[in-house]
Amino acid sequence: MIQLFNVSKTYGGVTPALIDITFSIKKGEFIFLTGPSGAGKTTLLKILFGAEVFDRGQVLVHGMNIGKIPERRLYSLRRKIGVVFQDYKLLARKSVFENVAFAQEVIGADRKRIRYKTWEALKNVGLTHKKDFFPPQLSGGEQQRVAIARALVNSPRVILADEPTGNLDPEISLEILKLFERTKQKGVTIIFATHNQEMIRSRNHRVVVLNRGMLVSQ
Amino acid sequence: MLNTIQTTFSNIKSNKQTFLVSIATITVAFSILGLFLVIFVNLNTFLMTWSKQVQLIVYLEDKITGDQKQGLEKLISINSDVESMTFVSKEAAWQGFKNTFSGNSEVIEDLEFNPLPSSYSLKFKPADDRFLRIRQFADLLSKRPGVESLEYGERWLGAFEKFMVFIRIFLLAVGSLLAIGLTLIISNTIKLSYYSRQDEIELMLLIGATPRYVKIPFLIEGLLQGLTGGIAALALIKAIQLYIRYQFQGSLESIARGIEFQYIPQSMILTVLATSVFIGWLGSFISIRQFLHVERK
Numbered sequence: 277m278i279q280l281f282n283v284s285k286t287y288g289g290v291t292p293a294l295i296d297i298t299f300s301i302k303k304g305e306f307i308f309l310t311g312p313s314g315a316g317k318t319t320l321l322k323i324l325f326g327a328e329v330f331d332r333g334q335v336l337v338h339g340m341n342i343g344k345i346p347e348r349r350l351y352s353l354r355r356k357i358g359v360v361f362q363d364y365k366l367l368a369r370k371s372v373f374e375n376v377a378f379a380q381e382v383i384g385a386d387r388k389r390i391r392y393k394t395w396e397a398l399k400n401v402g403l404t405h406k407k408d409f410f411p412p413q414l415s416g417g418e419q420q421r422v423a424i425a426r427a428l429v430n431s432p433r434v435i436l437a438d439e440p441t442g443n444l445d446p447e448i449s450l451e452i453l454k455l456f457e458r459t460k461q462k463g464v465t466i467i468f469a470t471h472n473q474e475m476i477r478s479r480n481h482r483v484v485v486l487n488r489g490m491l492v493s494q
Numbered sequence: 495m496l497n498t499i500q501t502t503f504s505n506i507k508s509n510k511q512t513f514l515v516s517i518a519t520i521t522v523a524f525s526i527l528g529l530f531l532v533i534f535v536n537l538n539t540f541l542m543t544w545s546k547q548v549q550l551i552v553y554l555e556d557k558i559t560g561d562q563k564q565g566l567e568k569l570i571s572i573n574s575d576v577e578s579m580t581f582v583s584k585e586a587a588w589q590g591f592k593n594t595f596s597g598n599s600e601v602i603e604d605l606e607f608n609p610l611p612s613s614y615s616l617k618f619k620p621a622d623d624r625f626l627r628i629r630q631f632a633d634l635l636s637k638r639p640g641v642e643s644l645e646y647g648e649r650w651l652g653a654f655e656k657f658m659v660f661i662r663i664f665l666l667a668v669g670s671l672l673a674i675g676l677t678l679i680i681s682n683t684i685k686l687s688y689y690s691r692q693d694e695i696e697l698m699l700l701i702g703a704t705p706r707y708v709k710i711p712f713l714i715e716g717l718l719q720g721l722t723g724g725i726a727a728l729a730l731i732k733a734i735q736l737y738i739r740y741q742f743q744g745s746l747e748s749i750a751r752g753i754e755f756q757y758i759p760q761s762m763i764l765t766v767l768a769t770s771v772f773i774g775w776l777g778s779f780i781s782i783r784q785f786l787h788v789e790r791k
């Protein structure tokens with residue numbers, strides 16, 4: 277369960293990035309988050325996993341009041357959430373396998389489990405054959421799939437995917453979409469931010485539209 | 495745990511040069527401090543060896559009365575600094591004198607009266623300001639009736655003792671300054687180590703690592719720097735000490751029998767190591783506190 281009440285956020289400048297946003301997402305729901313560039317999609321996702329503060333309003337994720345969690349306890353929120361970052365945030369010094377395994381390591385999983393889960397996550401995005409490559413040796417789409425594998429590897433309760441198919445061809449995009457839908461079947465809540473109107477129309481999921489920081493429709 | 499150690503070493507590897515420079519700096523700083531310590535320790539032993547022989551001799555007038563003698567003895571016995579008191583009578587002194595100079599017996603036996611005074615010879619317990627206490631007590635005794643004169647060993651030892659007090663303060667001051675400097679150097683090294691992996695650490699926090707998990711490798715890194723620097727410095731000082739001992743043992747022996755150039759005592763070695771580890775920990779602690787605040791903008 278994710279709930280936002282009258283959330284507003286302004287970065288340094290004058291124009292707000294989010295204005296009075298109110299909506300809620302049920303547990304196990306799949307929603308598309310869309311809107312033109314600069315609408316505030318990334319900002320909204322960042323607020324949900326505590327990477328960005330907001331000025332006004334209330335945000336609840338799985339019963340946790342985001343604005344009230346002290347910095348040193350943010351990890352307990354973040355462990356419930358898998359994030360596909362718009363800029364991937366892959367570590368160039370680590371191999372594909374290590375990048376995915378990293379998400380397991382930092383939460384203290386044991387070695388056996390790390391190996392098994394990492395392999396499984398790479399299989400899901402079709403990248404096992406590139407496991408020993410380093411991110412700079414991969415195409416943009418391949419890097420994006422590594423980022424997706426890393427977001428899924430910890431079996432999170434919530435997935436925040438920021439343009440996860442922005443760099444993928446239609447065929448692989450569909451594969452990834454199906455992967456997320458299978459994950460949803462396991463009761464995982466998914467917010468899928470995308471510009472791809474065709475993809476949105478091809479499915480029957482709920483669509484939340486932002487424009488210039490305002491909620492246009494849901 | 496294994497993971498933490500791996501992370502620590504990959505941190506160090508990606509920042510090798512700064513790490514080594516930092517250790518070298520710590521080594522040099524601790525060596526300076528350690529050399530002062532060695533000098534201090536050796537001067538101190540030297541002082542102790544000499545001052546063991548120091549005694550206060552109270553010469554009595556021939557016409558001293560029994561009451562005056564008793565008063566003196568009482569005064570001496572209530573002074574807690576005094577370790578032992580021996581009375582040497584006129585006759586015993588004369589006998590001793592004659593034994594010492596038996597070679598010139600004709601001259602001495604010609605004397606028909608005993609020219610030597612009777613005396614008390616006092617030994618003092620070891621104390622840092624022993625000479626000050628001896629001097630004060632000597633002043634007190636010299637004003638007593640029946641006391642002819644006083645004599646206490648080599649007066650220059652008193653000045654030497656003052657000098658040791660000065661050295662002690664000096665060591666403390668130099669030590670504190672070096673400790674502050676080292677803490678800053680280590681905190682800077684850790685900061686550089688952090689910047690070289692900033693992207694990784696920010697990501698770790700974003701995907702659910704606890705702040706503690708992120709911090710510990712840096713704390714270990716700082717600790718390792720301090721420890722390695724401390725051990726290297728101790729080894730360096732040991733080498734210098736051995737060199738001095740083999741080169742100059744002869745001339746030391748000629749100054750005072752049985753004195754040899756020593757290393758820092760064991761308890762101080764542990765103190766030096768504990769201090770170096772603590773400084774390493776403190777240095778990284780300071781910089782970690784600064785950079786973990788960037789977690790949520």
Ligand SMILES: Nc1ncnc2c1ncn2[C@@H]1O[C@H](COP(=O)(O)OP(=O)(O)OP(=O)(O)O)[C@@H](O)[C@H]1O
Pocket residue numbers: 287288289292293311312313314315316317318319320362
């Ligand atoms: N760190 C920042 N500092 C200042 N302004 C920012 C920052 N991040 C985003 N903004 C501004 O906030 C607004 C919303 O940005 P956001 O990244 O949320 O948009 P978006 O919907 O994700 O766009 P896109 O589809 O291009 O990814 C934009 O006007 C952007 O310039």
Ligand SMILES: [Mg+2]
Pocket residue numbers: 317318319362438
């Ligand atoms: Mg965005």
